[in-house]
Amino acid sequence: MYFFGVVCLSYLMDTAFQAGHRVSELSMENIGWDGQNLVDLNDHSIDQLFKLYPWEWVWEENFSQYLKLTTQWVEPCWKMLLSNKAILVELWKKFPNHPFLLESHAFDASVSLQGKWVKKPILAREGANIRVLEDNIDQGAASGSFYFDDYDKYGYIAQKWVNTPLYDGKLPTLGLWMVGHTCAGMSIREDEFDIIGNDAHFAAHYFVE
Numbered sequence: 001m002y003f004f005g006v007v008c009l010s011y012l013m014d015t016a017f018q019a020g021h022r023v024s025e026l027s028m029e030n031i032g033w034d035g036q037n038l039v040d041l042n043d044h045s046i047d048q049l050f051k052l053y054p055w056e057w058v059w060e061e062n063f064s065q066y067l068k069l070t071t072q073w074v075e076p077c078w079k080m081l082l083s084n085k086a087i088l089v090e091l092w093k094k095f096p097n098h099p100f101l102l103e104s105h106a107f108d109a110s111v112s113l114q115g116k117w118v119k120k121p122i123l124a125r126e127g128a129n130i131r132v133l134e135d136n137i138d139q140g141a142a143s144g145s146f147y148f149d150d151y152d153k154y155g156y157i158a159q160k161w162v163n164t165p166l167y168d169g170k171l172p173t174l175g176l177w178m179v180g181h182t183c184a185g186m187s188i189r190e191d192e193f194d195i196i197g198n199d200a201h202f203a204a205h206y207f208v209e
Helices: 009-018 062-066 077-083 086-094 149-154
Strands: 002-004 048-051 104-106 116-121 131-134 137-141 156-160 171-179 182-191 201-206
Touching: 009 048, 086 104, 086 156, 116 149
Parallel strands: 002 048
Antiparallel strands: 104 156, 116 131, 116 156, 131 137, 171 182, 182 201
């Protein structure tokens, strides 16, 4: 099993090692192709691979045309659908007015939006490029958001604004680690801004039976 990335991978590599896998870390630019398989610097076949590199960036790499042939990806490419905000538009089409969904549409500057909305990039991270719209007028960046021009190229959605409750002046969000239908871990992030960013307060939890 091969890994590439920088910060979190040592823990994940150790987990795989304890599970009996032979592991190695490999930088993105060092992945090769021998005509039949993805290979490492020693021309060994890469049979299994975990990455922290975004899927939309992987598809822009020269070797992306070979991805589906031999290597088993521990996070398969269909997971990209779950991190793509365009899925929120499709969910709203399929389940309009569902209590667990916010009204969402593909952003179109020519379409009038009444009330308060947020404009969100389809692919982005840490709350980048989020704008507040009110009666179709751009009110500026949401508090806590920042701008990164690379995210513009993927397009935007418009999502209905909702006021969320604050606790001691902070906005919390839960990150859940699901294994099948079971929650095996949880994190809580809190911020004073509308957007919970990379510098938010963070607390990790795990469940022990």
